[in-house]
Structure formats: C-alpha cells, structure tokens
Amino acid sequence: MSYKIVIDSCGELPESWKTDENIESIPLTLTVEGEDIIDDETFDQSAFLKKTAQSPECPKSSCPSPERYMQAYDCSAERVYAVTLSSNLSGSYNSAVLGKNLLLENRPEQKIYVFDSRSASVGETLVAMKIRECEEQGMAFEQVIETVEAYIDSQNTYFVLENLETLRKNGRLSNLKAFVASALKIKPVMGSTPEGTIVQLNQARGINKAMMKMVDYVAQRAKDSEEKVLAISHCNCPARAEIVKEAILQRVSVKDVVILDTAGVSTMYANDGGVIVVL
Template identity: 30%
Template sequence: MKTIIIGDSCCDLPGDYLLENQVPIVHYMYLFKGQEYFDDFGKSMSYRDFYHEVRLGEMPTTSQVNVHTFEEIFEKYIKEGYAVIYVSFSSALSNTFANAVMAGETIREKYAGADITVIDTKCASLGEGLILRHALEMLKKGAKKEEIVTWIEENKLKLNHWFTVEDLGHLKRGGRVSGTAAFVGTMLNIKPVLHVDNEGRLIPVTKVRGRKKSIKVLADMLAERIINPQEQVVGISHGDCPEDALYLKELIMENCPVKDVLINYVGPVIGAHSGPGTLALFFFGRER
C-alpha cells in the first residue's frame, strides 16, 4: 500500500519546500484584528506584517484544529488507497493531537482496514519540521510506512529545541514566567533560554543578561550536545529577527560546522505565544 505523510502548519518548514514535495498540510487558524486567518506560511498575511502588528500591540489568539478537519483529510487519503502518517505538533502545547487521534478512530470504524498512524512528535516549529523533513526523505527513497514510523518514534526525543525570546511579556501571557519576573527581566535586559523537554513542554533552563549572550548560549548548546554535525541539517526559526538568525548561523559554522542550516520564520500560531524576536535552534543529539 502506498503511503502519504501529512504535516501541519506548526512545522515552520518553508512553504515552497512543502509545495514542491506535495505535502498535505493541516492548517491551524488564528484570530487577528477581528479576522480569522489560516496559518498558511505567510500567504494570507506576510510574516513581517504579522510581527509588525504584534510589535505595535496587537494580540493574536490561536485555536486547535478540530476533529472534523482531520476526518475530512484522513478520509480523502484512505479512499484514495493510502496508508496515512500524520506528524503532529506537540500534544503538550495543543489539543490538536488528541483531535487527530479521535478522527483516526472514527475513520477506522468507517473503513475496514484503514491504516492511519497519528504521531505525537513532542516537537514544535522546525523541531517538528526536521522530523517531517526526514520522514519525507525516507519516503522518497522507498522506505515502508512501518520503517518511517519506527524512525520517528526512535528519534523524536533526540531532537533538541533551544530558544530565547526578546520580550518576556509574551511568555508571561502564556503563563511561562510570572508577571514580576517579566517586568524585572525586561528592566534588567534579562533573556531566558528555554528548551522543549521529553513531554513536549517549554521549560526555562537559564537566564543571561543581553541578547548577544543568549544567542551564544544557543550556539554553545549545539556544540556541546550535537552528534555527527557534518551530517546534519540544523534548523533556526525566528520571530522576524533574520539578522540574529544569521548571527547564530555564523557562530555555529565557526565553532561546530554542520552540513547545512535551514532558516525560516516562526509561524503566526507559535509566534502568537512566543512573540517577535524569538530565536530557536533545532538539532539532533543523543537526547534532549
């Protein structure tokens, strides 16, 4: 049976790459200035316009993908004779994974023998994107569905996510830091460094004073934890701070050269919670 891999818009891979590889995408939605938008990789609203408005004080809200949406897309590909793999955004950050699981159960009841695997990557942004990208490369090379699913399950908790933010206020709104900590941190130019743990949650790890130092910590984490750097394409995603992304890439290539660096924006659904100036680094290590 032929296999189809479905991703979602929180993967933050470049839209052109997904289009070129004909990857079906489940799009999250966000509400912005009273209007609903699909997270469609900058088509409906450019990334720069989104972050510009957020910097001016606009507060977007996001919503999970509902069960019906998953039922429709799963049913479409089951009827076309595919075995389905859905590579999902972390269940610790959204209920979307649970909705996909429910939809999969419904379609299996409706179609005897329907082969649907829903994978909780415990990843976000280009962490999820790198998992999806590797799975797609495996599929291109002729890997069977079971081989792809096994690889993802065996490697997803080796995908390191390290990131820093420019403004603690957005993390405060999401309950990641207290209001007092956000106020004091902003006054003292304190920048948190966080990672995503094995449960797929955002966890503060350390704090440093100054943006440059926080970016250096990200590069240091890679140098300390990465395995087989010469073979790895690592990911950097950013909340409209391309100069900082390029600076981080320079630090990496100077100290621990990797095969390649993929740079893209943090999309609006994740960016609504992390804010402008978010800078995130993704790579494989022995563990998170």
C-alpha cells in the same frame, strides 16, 4: 506505493513543499481582539506583529478540528503520517488522533500514524523531513514509525526570545520562575524537555549574549550531528538566524542547514526578534 504527510501549521514549510502533493498543512486559527486569522498562505507576518503589539489582549491560537484532520487523511495515499505540535503545548495532537479514529471507523484498512513532535516550529519541519527520507528509502510503514520516533527522541529544541509577553500571558511559562527582568534586558535561553514542555536553561543580559549561550547548549548536546539537519526559524530577524547558524557551524558538523521564517503560530509565540533552533 504512495504516502502523504499532514503537518499542522506551527511547522514551517520550505518553499518547495507548498506545491508538493505529498504534503498538506492544516492551519491553526489565531485570534487577536476577536478577529480570527487563519494560519495559512494568506498569513501576513508584519501585519500580525503590528496588531498584537498594539493590542492589550493576548493573542490566542486554536487547533484544527478532528474533522479537518480526518478530511486530510481521507485521500488515495496508502500511508498517511501526521506531525503535530507537542501535545504538552497544544490540543493539535489529540485532535489529529481523534481525526484518525474517525476515519478508521469507515476505512479500517487505512494506514495512519500521528507523530507528537514534542517540539514546535522547525522541529515539526525536521520530523516531516525525516518521514520523507524514510519513505524515499523504501522503508516499510512500521519501520518509518520506529525510525522517526527514535529521531524525535534524539531531537533538541532551543529558543531565545526578544519578547516573552505572549508566552507569559498564555500560561506557557507557568512552570518557570517569573522574571521581572525586562528593565535589565535579561533574556532567558529556553529549551524543550524530553516530554515536550518548555524549560529555562539559562539567561543572559542582552539578546546577543543569550544567543551565544543557546549555541553553547546546541553544541554541548549535539549527538551524531553530522547525520542530522540543523533547522533555524526566526521571526522577522534573518540576520540573527545567520549569526546563530555560523556560530553553531564553527563548533558542530551537520548534514544540512534549513533556515525558515516563522509562520503564524510560531510568530505568535516567538514574537518579533525570536530565534528557534532544532538539532
């Protein structure tokens, strides 16, 4: 029995997945000052950060087409799963569902399911890991879906950003009170809602205090953590990711820890110095 996991490029890939035939990353496109940058293995984080910092315009992302998803689903695998960015943050989920419907017109027997991660970045990575775990345990297709959907329900996403400009300019913070707080170095602690939207949980003066407040939320809300993987992604700040990891592990037991550098879409939103935690 064979399976395939299709994940949009907001989900970071561990190194070993990049050559795994069971996994395909579908790139979003980033646009800065009219230049299209494909979020695939050619993405250059430092060049992108430099370019966006110098640009008065806000970088934008566009999701893959339904046809691109259909192409990824059209394979020899008996079961295909897609994992996308939260449908409340991107059109990627809708595009993945349309791609599924297009393929099923010609191959109605193909088993395909699209997971709305209701998260982003390493939240998607963890969903893909859960699918693999279920498949490797030999679960039936419907059982994989049920188990992974329950896992998504239990997952929490948190992040602290050094720089909120991209989120603000792209309207992703429209449901938050606006802060004119940069002069005070006030850093908000952000999190996801059960629906996959972004909320402000708290704030602190300075990034280090904000990271510790984020750790408090992770520890307080962790349920059955010893059965889960802690995932952290960071934008160009590995030392911060290590500090957050150590602080969480002092308070919570987990099955494993994954730390990844942000790929293109997450780099665009997290910006230089951002840290994202999912448990």
